[in-house]
Amino acid sequence: MAQDDDLAKLIIGCKDGSNECFSQIVDMYANRCYGYFYRLTGNHDLSDELLSELFVKLVEKIGSYKGGSFEGWLFRIAANLFHDHLRGKQRRKKLIEARQGQIESDSRAPAKAEDERIDRLQIQLQRLDTDTRELILLRYYSQMSFKEIARMRSEPIGTTLAKAHRGLKKLRQLMEG
């Protein structure tokens, strides 16, 4: 509850144009949002770009936030950014090229064992269809409830639950296999 109050104060500060409040919001959400983008794209540069765009959009759109789940609102912007990215032909081309060159070019990769583990999950995630992958990652990184996710995706909650269950089960099988 106290956390919610703090967040509400930060959001009010952001609406008033406080640089400090925006910085705190960045600190609070950058990791989760970056993880979301990275797991969707599998690319560091692209995730960097999307994360920057996300916070620029946050500054532009904070005035339109009218309460409710802030995570839900923020991740909706993140999901829209990812969709915009997918729609852009040039960016898509860049993504494919970057994916191809990712293994040999990533100089910021973590230690080898961790890197292999990350890549394994990344590879298995790519084997899921885009919609299921997005759903699973949205659920995990945004920490939104299924109700909120279903509302955001404009689909019945039963459909969201069934899709998420099917996707997560398949992911687990792929990781175990």
Next chain:
Amino acid sequence: MDDRNQENLRALLASFFDAEQVDRYAEDFQQAEQVLHKHPAPEPDDRLIANIKAEIALSLSRRRVKRFRRRLYEAAGIAAAVAILAIVSLQFSEKSTKQPGNADYTASLLPTALWESDDIAADDADLAVFTAEIEQIEYEIRTLESGEDITENETTVTELEMELAEINTDFWKG
């Protein structure tokens, strides 16, 4: 990463599935999310975060300047509106204080005589004469310029032009 809505998941599943399925589904969700938990995504670079914060600061300062300008323009607009209103109301008050019958204004383009005349037939006749003269002179000028009448010289053209200008002026003066 623990899901803050985890405690409601069973209740939610119970509204769609039977008790046995709820247990199975809940377990599947839990185990699969643990897979994601065990494989954390990389974190953003510190430089990236610093760049984002710098970009936000820049964007905020730009927004402040924009807001200031907008307020300035609004104030200027209001001041202009007030000034126009004051001028218009001043004119109205001046007009209302003047005595009736004091005609200060005349038409600037039409001759006063024509403007004030009620004899439409006579005015039309004058207009027809002027128009005919103008057309005649224009015709003569064209003839001279096209070189058909080589006996005349440039002085004649100038004279005709001056005559045309004079007629025009006379016409508008009435």
